[in-house]
Amino acid sequence: MWTWFYKLGSPKWFFEMSNRWQPWVFGLAMIGLVGGSYWGLFIAPPDYYQGDTQRIMYIHVPSAYLSMFAYLMMAIASAIGLIWRMKMAYIVSVSCAPIGAAFTLMALITGALWGKPTWGTYWEWDGRMTSELILLFLYIGYMALHYAIEDTQKADKAAAILAIVGVVNLPIIHFSVEWWHSLHQTASLSKLEKPSIDEAMLWPLLVMITAFQVFFVAVLMPNIRNHILWRERDTRWVKEEVSS
Amino acid sequence: MLGLLIKREIRLLLRRKAELLNPLFFFLVVTTMFPLGISPEAKVLSTLAPGVLWVCVLLSLLLSLDVLYREDFDDGSLVQLLMSGASAANIVLAKSIANWLFCALPLIVMSPLLSVMLHLPSDALGALIASLLAGTPVLCLLGAIGMSLTVGLRRGGILLVLLVLPLYIPVLILGTMLVSAASMGHSYLPLLLLLIAASVMSVSLAPWAAGAALKVSVSE
Numbered sequence: 001m002w003t004w005f006y007k008l009g010s011p012k013w014f015f016e017m018s019n020r021w022q023p024w025v026f027g028l029a030m031i032g033l034v035g036g037s038y039w040g041l042f043i044a045p046p047d048y049y050q051g052d053t054q055r056i057m058y059i060h061v062p063s064a065y066l067s068m069f070a071y072l073m074m075a076i077a078s079a080i081g082l083i084w085r086m087k088m089a090y091i092v093s094v095s096c097a098p099i100g101a102a103f104t105l106m107a108l109i110t111g112a113l114w115g116k117p118t119w120g121t122y123w124e125w126d127g128r129m130t131s132e133l134i135l136l137f138l139y140i141g142y143m144a145l146h147y148a149i150e151d152t153q154k155a156d157k158a159a160a161i162l163a164i165v166g167v168v169n170l171p172i173i174h175f176s177v178e179w180w181h182s183l184h185q186t187a188s189l190s191k192l193e194k195p196s197i198d199e200a201m202l203w204p205l206l207v208m209i210t211a212f213q214v215f216f217v218a219v220l221m222p223n224i225r226n227h228i229l230w231r232e233r234d235t236r237w238v239k240e241e242v243s244s
Numbered sequence: 245m246l247g248l249l250i251k252r253e254i255r256l257l258l259r260r261k262a263e264l265l266n267p268l269f270f271f272l273v274v275t276t277m278f279p280l281g282i283s284p285e286a287k288v289l290s291t292l293a294p295g296v297l298w299v300c301v302l303l304s305l306l307l308s309l310d311v312l313y314r315e316d317f318d319d320g321s322l323v324q325l326l327m328s329g330a331s332a333a334n335i336v337l338a339k340s341i342a343n344w345l346f347c348a349l350p351l352i353v354m355s356p357l358l359s360v361m362l363h364l365p366s367d368a369l370g371a372l373i374a375s376l377l378a379g380t381p382v383l384c385l386l387g388a389i390g391m392s393l394t395v396g397l398r399r400g401g402i403l404l405v406l407l408v409l410p411l412y413i414p415v416l417i418l419g420t421m422l423v424s425a426a427s428m429g430h431s432y433l434p435l436l437l438l439l440i441a442a443s444v445m446s447v448s449l450a451p452w453a454a455g456a457a458l459k460v461s462v463s464e
Contacts (some may be wrong), residue, residue, distance in 0.1 A: 082456075134410050134413060137406070137409070137410040138410050140406060141403075141406045141407040141410060144403055144406050144407075145393060145394070145403060145407060148394070148397050148399070148400075148403050149396075149397065154460055154461070154463070157460040158393045158457060158460050158461060161389075161393065161453055161456055161457045161460065162389075162393060162407060162457075164453070165389055165411070165453050166410075166411070168449070169411050169414070172414045172442075173410070173411075173413055173414055176413065176414035176417045176418060177413070177414075177417065179417075180417045180421060
């Protein structure tokens, strides 16, 4: 098991492995996305109250889920980097940030588009929307810090500490915002209360979440490979790789 | 060790008294902008007052953070301190305590004056001071983390704001909720206890994170 762990820490091994796996992962993601979208957009029944508008959920919910998953992964990779001083962990962490930020932005935009027909407004200081916005700020802070420090090793460590501080704060932010919302918001707009989601909608949603997850990996891998090539640019194998 | 470090910080801060006044003036000037920008009507202002006062305190403290390391970093004594064997967490804690005593506390002392200018109901004044006393330690310590991360950078100022402000949000929410609750005549004890809990948590955790960040930033 430990040899596997050491291998994972080797940029060269990861580069070659992910190069081989890339088309398969990407293909799987595409199949899932296309299939899940078709299922969600055409086969699944429309919502009783919201009609077809509700189908935006099949994009919105997976994006929101992945925006948080990517942050968690970033923080865990950061912690691994700080504790075991693994080069690869830092690379993974840095590569997660822009993708996670993109998912966060997508969740916000689809949320706004969904809010207009159902709540009558693009933006509502709803607890979840607000904490999603703050999550975007945290991503931006992480990327800005990493970008501002020129020395890569220093930047990795500083950004890693920030990611961990952020992940400790995230639940606190989330609960404070939810709570703040529940006290401040008078019942001007009522969200449609549904006790639970119907199975006909649940399955395509689960397929979409899984597909987004695979898609995340498929986008993460080229990002990681780019970082590897840049950081290992003085090694012989990268020079051979690039020239061939 | 911690006592010695705090003494050192206080002595250094007292030699730059003029700098200590800057956050106070900033607090005064920025708070003045709100009635001018929104409305001088007492009714409008009294609902806005808790939020305005809290945001202004938060920004003033953010500005005061620059004092935390700047001089020590420029003249090299920060590196010497870290090499002296004092733990990085202790250094940060000492600096934060001094920062709280000489930047946050004066702001809190000044806040009643500004709350009168913003027509905050007088019943809420005690709540405002209590909320600031309980909440500002969190701000100082989280700010110390941000400052430790950005200390070596040439243009760290705006970056510091980007890093730290999102982390300030829970304190801001709890603080303004507390003052608003008090001005409406509700009990604010649970919120105060939550703020105190946040303070205790940040005193026990933040120095470690900030210390680690300081070591990274200062190492060559």
